[in-house]
Amino acid sequence: MQPQLKPTYDASVITPCMKQFIDGLWLQQGLSDNTLKSYTNDLKSFALWVKQCSKDVFSIEEEELESYVRVRREAGLSANSIARLLACLRNFYSWLLKHKYIEHDPTIFLSNPRTTRKIPTCISEEQVTSLLAAPDCSTELGMRDKAMLELLYASGLRVSELINLELSDMNLQQGVIKIFGKGNRQRMLPIGEIAEDEITKYLEGARTGLLNGKQCDKVFVSMRGTGMTRQTFWYRIKYYAAIVNLDNLSPHGLRHAFATHILNNGADLVIVKELLGHKSISTTQIYTHVAKARLQEIYQQHHPRA
Numbered sequence: 001m002q003p004q005l006k007p008t009y010d011a012s013v014i015t016p017c018m019k020q021f022i023d024g025l026w027l028q029q030g031l032s033d034n035t036l037k038s039y040t041n042d043l044k045s046f047a048l049w050v051k052q053c054s055k056d057v058f059s060i061e062e063e064e065l066e067s068y069v070r071v072r073r074e075a076g077l078s079a080n081s082i083a084r085l086l087a088c089l090r091n092f093y094s095w096l097l098k099h100k101y102i103e104h105d106p107t108i109f110l111s112n113p114r115t116t117r118k119i120p121t122c123i124s125e126e127q128v129t130s131l132l133a134a135p136d137c138s139t140e141l142g143m144r145d146k147a148m149l150e151l152l153y154a155s156g157l158r159v160s161e162l163i164n165l166e167l168s169d170m171n172l173q174q175g176v177i178k179i180f181g182k183g184n185r186q187r188m189l190p191i192g193e194i195a196e197d198e199i200t201k202y203l204e205g206a207r208t209g210l211l212n213g214k215q216c217d218k219v220f221v222s223m224r225g226t227g228m229t230r231q232t233f234w235y236r237i238k239y240y241a242a243i244v245n246l247d248n249l250s251p252h253g254l255r256h257a258f259a260t261h262i263l264n265n266g267a268d269l270v271i272v273k274e275l276l277g278h279k280s281i282s283t284t285q286i287y288t289h290v291a292k293a294r295l296q297e298i299y300q301q302h303h304p305r306a
Contacts, residue, residue: 015057018043021095034160035182042088045072058096062106065089069110079113086110121248122260128153131249134240141223143206145236147198148220149254151177154195156258156276158182159251163228166217172196181277189275259287 014022022040049068050057073082090107097105123131132149136142152162161179169178175196176188191199199219207221214225222228234251241249250256259272273284 014040014044015047017057017096017099017101018047018092021092024095025091038084039088039091042085043092046085046089057092058102060106062109065106065110073113082113086112121250121253122256123246123249123253125257125261127244127246128254128257128261130244131240131246131254134243137201140206140209141236143198143202144210144220145240147195147202148233149237149240150195150198151191152254153258154192155189156255157189158255158277159230159233161277163218163220163230163233165219167219168217170199170219172200179277182279185277185279187274187277256287259284263287 022036022043025039026036046068047057049071050060053064055064069082069086072085077085086107090105090110093102093105093107096102132146132153135146135149137146148162151157155177157165157179158181161181165177165179171177175192176190179187179189181187203219207219210221210223211225216226218227220228222232230251237249237251237253241247241253246253255276259276262275263269263272269281269284269288272287273281276284278284
């Protein structure tokens with residue numbers, strides 16, 4: 001099981017009750033590291049604003065919270081970020097009320113902004129084929145990157161799940177991997193024969209060379225013999241994207257391609273939800289829009305009366 005990193009704080013800004021609140025989330029609710037970091041940053045910004053107003057978090061009223069949200073919106077915070085900020089403040093003030101720090105919750109009547117769900121850009125199956133063929137498998141880095149890209153496309157992993165994958169999470173004899181996703185939700189994923197073969201080649205050859213005598217539990221390791229970082233991964237995938245002229249590839253490009261392509265080929269939406277590790281099927285449904293758009297494009301290109 002992948003342990004969550006305990007949040008760190010700026011003691012000059014984060015108040016003791018904020019620290020207790022975030023520690024409670026870390027211990028009890030199984031939120032992802034990224035969510036905890038976002039909550040900590042939101043509370044830090046809020047604490048700075050409260051301090052500038054010569055107030056404290058216990059005496060803030062609804063009108064003042066509305067003013068703060070307006071300040072953040074005018075500073076350029078997106079609607080989705082505002083919605084996350086409000087969720088953070090609601091959870092925090094609910095916690096304060098529960099622990100009797102305050103007598104009433106000033107966030108009750110705050111309204112959420114209208115948010116939009118961005119439809120992911122998806123690369124074609126032909127573009128994926130070109131990308132997967134880009135690494136030079138005569139080198140150790142090329143073997144590692146080939147295995148990494150094949151696994152991403154075969155399984156739809158998040159980048160964080162890829163770089164945190166450990167040797168003990170893999171069962172290549174059965175062709176499955178164990179993943180701990182957001183909120184430490186566990187799922188078992190098939191990886192397919194091609195990805196399995198490339199991973200086996202990498203583990204039996206290039207990985208030992210990259211480790212150079214060092215020990216590391218992570219499957220994918222850097223030239224320093226340590227686990228890869230998100231930055232290293234993104235640098236490598238941008239490198240290969242440039243080789244095959246893929247200007248629109250995002251960090252999660254192969255995850256988006258995985259979901260869209262298997263939907264295009266007839267996969268059930270509920271199965272795709274489980275494979276991606278989504279908590280709600282509404283999150284998965286966004287890929288149906290991408291799949292439908294692709295089908296419409298194919299129809300327009302090939303139907304004689306389109």
